Amino acid sequence: MSHADQTRDLIRRYYASFNAGDMAAFLALLAEGVVHDINQGGRETGLPAFRAFMERMNRNYREQLVDIEIMTSADGSRAAAEFVVLGEYLVTDTGLPEAHGQTYRLPAGAFFEVRDNKVTRISNYYNLQDWLAQVGA
Numbered sequence: 001m002s003h004a005d006q007t008r009d010l011i012r013r014y015y016a017s018f019n020a021g022d023m024a025a026f027l028a029l030l031a032e033g034v035v036h037d038i039n040q041g042g043r044e045t046g047l048p049a050f051r052a053f054m055e056r057m058n059r060n061y062r063e064q065l066v067d068i069e070i071m072t073s074a075d076g077s078r079a080a081a082e083f084v085v086l087g088e089y090l091v092t093d094t095g096l097p098e099a100h101g102q103t104y105r106l107p108a109g110a111f112f113e114v115r116d117n118k119v120t121r122i123s124n125y126y127n128l129q130d131w132l133a134q135v136g137a
Contacts, residue, residue: 003076007114011070011079014119019064027051030119037123050122060099063087065108079112085126089135097135104134 001009010029017026027047036044036053044053057063068083085106089099106126113121 004072004074005076006117007072007076007079007112008070010114010117010119011072011081011112012068015065015068015081015083021058023051023054023058027054030122031115034119035113035121037121039124039126040128056093060089060091060093061087062090077114079114080109081112082107082109084108097132099135102135104131106131106134 014026014029017023017029027050030047030050032047033045034047034050036050038044038053044050064086065083066086068081070079070081072079085104085108087104087106089102089104092099107130108124108126110125111121111123112119
């Protein structure tokens, strides 16, 4: 299997684990020093920070990702994914409008760096104004 194919499979497993709600399998795909660029936010580094981020996300939102398209560089060191987030806003998140079970459908994308078959960087992007409009802000 080529490096590009290995990376494509890694990212496929990343999203499959996310959609299954299998956080142990999901987090096992990340490097210990993973860098996470948060949409319209800061940069966090390290698996503990990413785990805490996911705990907050899973508490406040229920999401499934569909229509996932994965692209990789020829050497497998980078990947990108485009997808649609189908979500429900469950619990009010800090600095955001009040949650009361609003649903949303949001186009999104992510960029990845990969080393030794582990994700070393994740940068997620979506239109926050679109999300705010959908949840009634």
